[in-house]
Amino acid sequence: MNIESLRYFYDVVEFKSxxxxxxxxxxxxxxxxxxxxxxxxxxNGKLLERSNKGVEITQKGEVVYQYAKKIxxxxxxxxxxVNNEGIDKNRLDITNTSIYSNSIFxxxxxxxxSIFNNYxxxxxxxxxxxxGLLINKKSDIIIGNEKLEDKNIKSEYxxxxxxxxISRKNMTKEELKESxxxxxxxxxxxxxxxxxxxEKVEVGLKSNSLSTILxxxxxDNTYALVPYSDxxxxxLKGELIVQNFGEYEIxxxxxxxxxxxxxxxxxAKIRLLKEKLFKILK
Numbered sequence: 001m002n003i004e005s006l007r008y009f010y011d012v013v014e015f016k017s018x019x020x021x022x023x024x025x026x027x028x029x030x031x032x033x034x035x036x037x038x039x040x041x042x043x044n045g046k047l048l049e050r051s052n053k054g055v056e057i058t059q060k061g062e063v064v065y066q067y068a069k070k071i072x073x074x075x076x077x078x079x080x081x082v083n084n085e086g087i088d089k090n091r092l093d094i095t096n097t098s099i100y101s102n103s104i105f106x107x108x109x110x111x112x113x114s115i116f117n118n119y120x121x122x123x124x125x126x127x128x129x130x131x132g133l134l135i136n137k138k139s140d141i142i143i144g145n146e147k148l149e150d151k152n153i154k155s156e157y158x159x160x161x162x163x164x165x166i167s168r169k170n171m172t173k174e175e176l177k178e179s180x181x182x183x184x185x186x187x188x189x190x191x192x193x194x195x196x197x198x199e200k201v202e203v204g205l206k207s208n209s210l211s212t213i214l215x216x217x218x219x220d221n222t223y224a225l226v227p228y229s230d231x232x233x234x235x236l237k238g239e240l241i242v243q244n245f246g247e248y249e250i251x252x253x254x255x256x257x258x259x260x261x262x263x264x265x266x267x268a269k270i271r272l273l274k275e276k277l278f279k280i281l282k
Contacts (some may be wrong), residue, residue, distance in 0.1 A: 001039075001042060001194065002035075002038065002039070003071075003072075003075055004035065005035040005036070005039045005042075005125070006068050006071060006072065007040065007068075007072055008021060008025065008027075008032055008035045008036060008039075009035075009036055009039050009047065009048075009061075009064065009065070009068060010065065010068045010069065010072060010074070010132070011024070011025070011132070012048065012055060012066060013048075013055075013057050013061070013065050014129050014131070014132045015128070015129065016054045016055055016056070016237060017054050017055065018032055018033065018036075018050070023156060024076075024128075031109035036105060039064075043060065043064060045058075045060045046058050046060065046061070047060055047061035047064055048061055049218045052143065052165060053149035057238060069135050069136075072136055073135060073136055073137060075136065076136055076137060076138075078148070089119060090119050090120050091119070091120045091122060092116055092119040092120065092122065092140050092141070092266075093124060093139040093140050093141070093183065094112065094120045094121060094122070094123055094124070094139070094140065094141045094142075094143065095123075095124040095125070095126055095130065095133055095139040095141070095142050095143070096123075096124070096125045096126075096142075096143050096144065097125075097126060097127060097128060097129070097130040097133075097142055097143070097144035097145075097146070098127060098144040098145045098146070098186060099127060099184050099186040099208050099210075100161070100163075100184065100186055100227050100252060101143055101144055101145055101254055102210070102230075103210070103215070103227065103229055103230045104143070104161075104229060104254065104277065104280055104281065105125070105143050107155065107280050108273070108276055108277055108280060109123055111276060115269060115272050115273050115276065116269050116273075118251065119269075121125050124139065126207070128199070129146075130142035130144050130146065130257060131148045131149075131150050131153065133148075134148070134153050134258065134259050134280070135150060135152065135153070135259075137259075139260070140258060140259070140266075141148050141256065141257070141258050141270065141273070142255075142256070142257040142258070142273075143254070143255075143256055144254075144255060144257070145252050145253060145254060146255065147253070147255050147257075148257045152259060152260055152261070153257055153258070153259060153260065154257065154258055154259075154260050155255045155256070155257040156255060156256050156274060157254075157255055158251060158253075158254040158255060158256055158274055158277045158278055158281065159251050159254055159277070159278050159282075160251050160252065160253050160254070160269060160281070161227050161228060161229050161251070161252060161253075161254065161281060162227070162228050162249050162250060162251045162252070163225050163227060163228070163248075163249065163250040163252070164222060164225070164226065164227075164231070164242045164243075164249055165223055165224070165225055165242065165243040165245060165249070166217070166224055166225075166226060166231055166235070166238065166240045166241065166242055166243065166247075167179075167217065167222065167224070167240070167241055167247040168217055168218075168222075168241070170241055170243075171223065171240060171243055173245060175221075176201070176223060176243065176245070177199065177200065177201055178221065179202075179221040179222055179223055180202050180203070180204025180205070180219075180221065180222050180223075181196065181201055181202070181203055181204060181223055181224060181225060182203075182204060182205040182206075182207070182213045182216040182221070182222065182223070182224035182225075183203060183205070183206050183207075183213075183224070183225055184206075184207065184208065184210065184225075184227075185206040185207055185208045186208070189206065190223065192236065192250070210226065210230055213226060214231075217240075223243065225248065228242075229280070229281065235269070254277065254281065255276065256270065256273065256274050257276065258270055
């Protein structure tokens with residue numbers, strides 16, 4: 001069995017998209033599809049159902065997927081051991097997986113040294129499914145907006161934040177519909193866009209950068225939907241105004257996730273991190 005084909009299959013199941021995996025893996029879609037077909041031939045059956053909406057795993061594919069998680073985890077550990085990459089036992093990878101938790105992640109990052117003393121902390125930002133990062137031991141702690149459901153992972157609720165509608169000046173609802181909105185480009189965006197389209201609101205900008213969104217607000221007749229924690233200080237200073245139209249406020253949760261097999265020492269450190277994150281959200 002080809003490890004590369006197995007990894008591509010695992011990633012496609014995680015992302016539910018051949019095109020995304022092809023892009024992330026720097027491989028053409030036909031080449032990726034060929035790898036998947038090879039794996040299906042090896043197991044003598046269809047592992048994925050393909051359609052215009054994406055891919056869905058079959059019953060046989062689910063069996064292969066569950067074993068793939070274990071095989072890839074062991075393979076990565078073996079690779080590190082053989083190449084002497086596993087010597088740094090005190091390395092700790094902490095990953096932020098959402099644009100919406102980005103400012104919170106950056107706010108707490110300066111305290112990682114004191115919270116995780118005796119660890120060599122490595123910070124990452126990867127806006128993808130954190131479950132695969134934890135299972136394959138590519139990260140030790142995930143901070144994000146998704147509760148991960150894998151049986152080997154613990155996801156703890158930290159607190160909630162909300163998206164708020166902001167602008168440089170007060171606007172009526174009628175004025176909003178005549179203006180352009182800026183959106184952070186994340187998983188919530190598609191649902192938000194459907195609602196805006198139904199109300200005939202024009203999206204003027206989508207970006208994964210908050211600073212780009214705020215720069216967009218310098219133009220006339222613009223507003224944006226952003227996490228309140230990102231702009232709270234500017235709102236309190238009067239630099240930005242929250243438009244109080246309740247239907248545009250969207251609450252979301254923050255979770256901290258980690259593998260259940262961690263030692264008690266690290267578990268205690270994560271509890272301290274959780275307490276500090278909660279204070280930032282208050």
